[in-house]
Amino acid sequence: MVRVAVDAMGGDFGAEPIVRGAIEAYRATEFEPILAGDPKAIEALLPADLRGKIRIEEATDTIAMDDAATDALKRRNSSIFKAVELVANKQADAVVSAGHSGATMSLATLKIGRLPKVSRPAIATLMPTKNGKHTLVLDVGANVDSEPKHLFQSAIMGHAYAKTIMNIDDPKVALLANGEEDTKGDKLVKETFQLLKATRDRSFNFAGNAEGGDVFGGEFDVIVCDGFVGNVLLKTSEGLAHAVIDMIKTNVKKSPIAILGAALMKPAFKSLKKAMDYDEYGGAPLIGIDGAAIISHGKSTPKAIKNACLQAIRFVESGVNPQIVSNLNKYSDRGVA
Amino acid sequence: MVRVAVDAMGGDFGAEPIVRGAIEAYRATEFEPILAGDPKAIEALLPADLRGKIRIEEATDTIAMDDAATDALKRRNSSIFKAVELVANKQADAVVSAGHSGATMSLATLKIGRLPKVSRPAIATLMPTKNGKHTLVLDVGANVDSEPKHLFQSAIMGHAYAKTIMNIDDPKVALLANGEEDTKGDKLVKETFQLLKATRDRSFNFAGNAEGGDVFGGEFDVIVCDGFVGNVLLKTSEGLAHAVIDMIKTNVKKSPIAILGAALMKPAFKSLKKAMDYDEYGGAPLIGIDGAAIISHGKSTPKAIKNACLQAIRFVESGVNPQIVSNLNKYSDRGVA
Numbered sequence: 016m017v018r019v020a021v022d023a024m025g026g027d028f029g030a031e032p033i034v035r036g037a038i039e040a041y042r043a044t045e046f047e048p049i050l051a052g053d054p055k056a057i058e059a060l061l062p063a064d065l066r067g068k069i070r071i072e073e074a075t076d077t078i079a080m081d082d083a084a085t086d087a088l089k090r091r092n093s094s095i096f097k098a099v100e101l102v103a104n105k106q107a108d109a110v111v112s113a114g115h116s117g118a119t120m121s122l123a124t125l126k127i128g129r130l131p132k133v134s135r136p137a138i139a140t141l142m143p144t145k146n147g148k149h150t151l152v153l154d155v156g157a158n159v160d161s162e163p164k165h166l167f168q169s170a171i172m173g174h175a176y177a178k179t180i181m182n183i184d185d186p187k188v189a190l191l192a193n194g195e196e197d198t199k200g201d202k203l204v205k206e207t208f209q210l211l212k213a214t215r216d217r218s219f220n221f222a223g224n225a226e227g228g229d230v231f232g233g234e235f236d237v238i239v240c241d242g243f244v245g246n247v248l249l250k251t252s253e254g255l256a257h258a259v260i261d262m263i264k265t266n267v268k269k270s271p272i273a274i275l276g277a278a279l280m281k282p283a284f285k286s287l288k289k290a291m292d293y294d295e296y297g298g299a300p301l302i303g304i305d306g307a308a309i310i311s312h313g314k315s316t317p318k319a320i321k322n323a324c325l326q327a328i329r330f331v332e333s334g335v336n337p338q339i340v341s342n343l344n345k346y347s348d349r350g351v352a
Numbered sequence: 353m354v355r356v357a358v359d360a361m362g363g364d365f366g367a368e369p370i371v372r373g374a375i376e377a378y379r380a381t382e383f384e385p386i387l388a389g390d391p392k393a394i395e396a397l398l399p400a401d402l403r404g405k406i407r408i409e410e411a412t413d414t415i416a417m418d419d420a421a422t423d424a425l426k427r428r429n430s431s432i433f434k435a436v437e438l439v440a441n442k443q444a445d446a447v448v449s450a451g452h453s454g455a456t457m458s459l460a461t462l463k464i465g466r467l468p469k470v471s472r473p474a475i476a477t478l479m480p481t482k483n484g485k486h487t488l489v490l491d492v493g494a495n496v497d498s499e500p501k502h503l504f505q506s507a508i509m510g511h512a513y514a515k516t517i518m519n520i521d522d523p524k525v526a527l528l529a530n531g532e533e534d535t536k537g538d539k540l541v542k543e544t545f546q547l548l549k550a551t552r553d554r555s556f557n558f559a560g561n562a563e564g565g566d567v568f569g570g571e572f573d574v575i576v577c578d579g580f581v582g583n584v585l586l587k588t589s590e591g592l593a594h595a596v597i598d599m600i601k602t603n604v605k606k607s608p609i610a611i612l613g614a615a616l617m618k619p620a621f622k623s624l625k626k627a628m629d630y631d632e633y634g635g636a637p638l639i640g641i642d643g644a645a646i647i648s649h650g651k652s653t654p655k656a657i658k659n660a661c662l663q664a665i666r667f668v669e670s671g672v673n674p675q676i677v678s679n680l681n682k683y684s685d686r687g688v689a
Binding site: 156201202226227228242251270278 | 493496528537563578585590595596600610612620623
């Protein structure tokens with residue numbers, strides 16, 4: 016049975032939404048949750064029938080959102096340290112945290128360790144497309160100042176994720192550029208393009224360059240970029256989505272007829288909202304570590320944490336990690352892995 | 353009177369929308385349009401009362417969208433070459449083109465020339481914000497692989513544009529990064545941040561780092577980035593906006609009640625559409641050349657071309673170029689200009 020260590024304390028709203036989410040996941044599927052944090056606070060949140068049945072890993076410290084990520088390794092009693100340690104010690108298969116994402120990332124990378132041949136783990140995120148599918152974008156913030164081999168490895172990792180977890184037979188993997196032509200890109204992208212062309216001989220579908228707008232088009236399954244660029248892409252999308260909603264609300268409020276119209280459109284907006292809804296994914300996987308880590312939003316709802324747990328279970332069961340290792344091994348002669 | 357050379361042939365739909373747009377601008381305000389292109393085609397599109405009154409600059413060639421930008425300098429009879437040449441020869445003050453943007457950019461930079469102390473002109477674009485204002489983002493595609501001094505100069509140019517053309521008294525200028533903290537950024541952004549801190553002593557409001565989402569927040573007037581990143585930001589925004597509209601339409605079509613709702617919401621959607629409407633701006637200025645060039649979309653409507661002409665006139669009248677030169681001169685001791 017998959018064992019998921021959950022950082023019960025790290026989120027913006029304390030233990031409550033985290034513990035509730037883990038319980039919802041536990042009611043929905045078979046797995047072993049291990050809740051890291053203050054035993055008293057956690058016990059108090061457990062329903063009577065689960066008290067004593069769910070393992071709690073005591074942690075007396077919590078890393079706050081404005082603490083420095085560099086301190087994470089020293090805060091050995093923090094809930095995120097304890098949760099990651101369980102995976103590092105093979106007492107758990109995956110970790111879920113809604114806490115300090117920088118701390119989660121460095122702890123997971125340093126204590127759990129990277130997969131063989133992976134230089135830098137990447138954070139991946141699923142973006143909704145207009146045809147109801149998803150595009151996996153990576154890296155969205157783990158690494159800046161990437162080198163071509165890092166983007167190359169992200170492509171291999173994204174391909175494996177799409178194949179094993181998104182169940183796409185022959186995932187189309189593209190490189191994010193400032194135009195679709197083969198010659199587009201900055202220095203990093205142009206050099207990575209040359210590396211990725213090599214995959215075409217080795218049963219990997221490199222689909223060429225994609226533009227920012229292609230993220231929502233559904234033509235590509237995986238889009239690869241440097242973490243600085245991916246962060247801008249992600250934040251821009253979130254910002255625009257919020258701005259559009261705000262603008263619609265402001266305009267609707269000005270007219271009673273529009274208010275009625277909005278009420279009638281509710282079901283139509285609902286499926287849109289669901290497509291855009293962060294809670295549906297629950298978090299972003301850190302890909303490239305020798306284990307599984309799902310990084311959730313500090314403001315995660317119980318639903319988000321539940322889905323993060325389910326995602327962690329799928330990650331472990333999918334066999335994505337062995338697939339990454341075996342694919343990277345195919346390119347060891349190229350100096351890219 | 354401001355003289356605007358218009359590339360009448362370069363757009364995706366031939367001379368018609370371009371000539372019509374230029375005429376609309378001519379009816380709306382006082383300026384001298386000069387239409388570069390095939391005289392017969394242009395004459396045929398002019399209303400009877402304007403024939404013989406509007407100057408036509410003969411051009412026998414048109415650069416197609418899929419031609420190489422590098423050929424632009426050799427195609428001396430193309431409509432964009434002729435239009436740019438008018439500015440270079442001081443027979444016009446500004447050029448507007450909906451043709452091959454790479455060709456327009458290189459021709460404008462090489463033939464009209466850069467402003468003193470400007471290393472690389474930048475393309476700027478206005479993004480709508482949720483509070484009904486605009487953020488000027490630059491560079492959105494003229495230059496990739498920027499150095500810190502290029503971003504520094506973009507900040508100076510964006511500041512001058514916001515002050516003189518957007519009429520903002522003390523424009524807030526930010527640097528695009530992967531987080532708002534001063535320490536965020538890739539190598540380029542971190543180094544540019546240090547350069548921009550210097551402006552704080554010299555009457556320039558450097559507001560620190562901004563995230564992708566801040567583009568639509570309205571807190572900053574100018575956001576500066578490398579052209580690769582800016583292109584991703586722009587294309588991602590356009591792609592998401594289209595995807596949202598597509599999703600709403602698809603969902604609305606499924607239900608007669610939602611169709612009615614959408615009809616009632618029309619006025620509310622209209623102001624949103626206007627805020628997002630490319631035609632309202634008409635094009636993106638190339639800032640940093642010793643003249644004015646507005647780069648319009650290949651699919652520009654007459655309305656877009658009209659607004660591009662009006663924007664070109666404002667650009668010339670605003671005195672933005674002398675302001676850029678005088679501000680860059682303040683920093684000549686820093687090795688950034």
